[in-house]
Amino acid sequence: MRKNKKGFTLIEIIVVILAVLMAVAVPSVLKYLNTAQEAPALTECHAIVTAAQKRVIEKYSQNHDDEITLDEADNQWIEDFVDKGGSILETDVKNKEVTKILYKASNGLLVLYENNEYKIIDDEEISYFKSAQTMMQLANKLEKENDIKADVNGNNNNGESSKKPGWSYKLQKAFKEQNNGQYPKLNEEEQKTLKDGNYNGDPNALVWKPMYAKDGTVILLADTKGSAGSNALAVMLYYNNQYYVNQFANFGYRTTYVQEATLEFDENGVPINPDDKNFWVKLDK
Known part of the structure; x- marks a missing residue:
C-alpha cells in the first residue's frame, strides 16, 4: 500500500x-x-x-x-x-x-x-x-554629605561616642552603599605593585576601606577584612595623594594592625602606628 x-x-x-x-x-x-x-x-x-x-x-x-x-x-x-x-x-x-x-x-x-x-x-x-585617588575623593565627599566629620576627642559631631558606632563605621557604611554594597577592590596596577613587592597574600582579596586617623583625617587602607569596623589588617595605605606600604626589613610587604583614631603622621607627613613606627614606606609611583 x-x-x-x-x-x-x-x-x-x-x-x-x-x-x-x-x-x-x-x-x-x-x-x-x-x-x-x-x-x-x-x-x-x-x-x-x-x-x-x-x-x-x-x-x-x-x-x-x-x-x-x-x-x-x-x-x-x-x-x-x-x-x-x-x-x-x-x-x-x-x-x-x-x-x-x-x-x-x-x-x-x-x-x-x-x-x-x-x-x-x-x-x-x-x-x-578606579584607583585610590578616586576612592579618597568619594570618601571625602560622603563625609561632607552625611555630616560624619569626626573630632579628635573620640566623638563625632553629633555628640555620639566614637564606638557606638565609631566615626569610621558610619563613613564605611556610606562608602559601601556607593559601591554596590561592597568595598572596592584594588585596581590592577595597585595589585601588581603588591605582587612586585613580594606580598605573600592575595592582592585580589584586598579592599579599600576608609578610616579616621588620630587627628580626624580620612585615610584609605588596603584591608584584608571586608567588614565595617574600627580596625583593619592593612598592607597598603593611601593618604594625601600618596601610597605607603607596610614593609618589614627586606622580607617584602606585610599586613599590620591599624586601630581607628590611633594612626599619626610625622613631620614629613609619613603615617606611623603607635607600636609599629618604622614600617610605613612611601611608594614612588
Missing part, C-alpha cells in the same frame, strides 16, 4: 525563513544599536579630555607647578564646560598631560581614556580602573 508523503506546509516554511532571517539580522541590529549608543559616549569623553587638558594648561600658567593634578573642583569645572550631563569618575595627569580619564557618559556608558585610546568598559570592569 502506498504511503502518503507529507511535505512542509506554507506556515512551516515561513517560520523557517523567519528563523534564518532573525539569526542573521539580530546580531547586526544589536551591533548597530550598540554602536549608536557608544558613538555619543565616545564623543562626550573626547570633549571631556580636551577640556581637561585645557584646565591643566590654565592651572600651570597660574602657578608653574610641574606636579599638576585635577581635583573634584576641577572635574566639576570640566563637566560644566562640556555641559553634556556626564560625570568624571577619575583623572590622572603626568608631566602636565592628561593621561587617563574614567568617564560616565550622559547615556550611562562608561568610557576609559588611557594611552591615547578610548574604549567602552563594563560596570564589572570599573573597579580595575
Whole structure:
C-alpha cells in the first residue's frame, strides 16, 4: 500500500525563513544599536579630555607647578564646560598631560581614556580602573554629605561616642552603599605593585576601606577584612595623594594592625602606628 508523503506546509516554511532571517539580522541590529549608543559616549569623553587638558594648561600658567593634578573642583569645572550631563569618575595627569580619564557618559556608558585610546568598559570592569585617588575623593565627599566629620576627642559631631558606632563605621557604611554594597577592590596596577613587592597574600582579596586617623583625617587602607569596623589588617595605605606600604626589613610587604583614631603622621607627613613606627614606606609611583 502506498504511503502518503507529507511535505512542509506554507506556515512551516515561513517560520523557517523567519528563523534564518532573525539569526542573521539580530546580531547586526544589536551591533548597530550598540554602536549608536557608544558613538555619543565616545564623543562626550573626547570633549571631556580636551577640556581637561585645557584646565591643566590654565592651572600651570597660574602657578608653574610641574606636579599638576585635577581635583573634584576641577572635574566639576570640566563637566560644566562640556555641559553634556556626564560625570568624571577619575583623572590622572603626568608631566602636565592628561593621561587617563574614567568617564560616565550622559547615556550611562562608561568610557576609559588611557594611552591615547578610548574604549567602552563594563560596570564589572570599573573597579580595575578606579584607583585610590578616586576612592579618597568619594570618601571625602560622603563625609561632607552625611555630616560624619569626626573630632579628635573620640566623638563625632553629633555628640555620639566614637564606638557606638565609631566615626569610621558610619563613613564605611556610606562608602559601601556607593559601591554596590561592597568595598572596592584594588585596581590592577595597585595589585601588581603588591605582587612586585613580594606580598605573600592575595592582592585580589584586598579592599579599600576608609578610616579616621588620630587627628580626624580620612585615610584609605588596603584591608584584608571586608567588614565595617574600627580596625583593619592593612598592607597598603593611601593618604594625601600618596601610597605607603607596610614593609618589614627586606622580607617584602606585610599586613599590620591599624586601630581607628590611633594612626599619626610625622613631620614629613609619613603615617606611623603607635607600636609599629618604622614600617610605613612611601611608594614612588
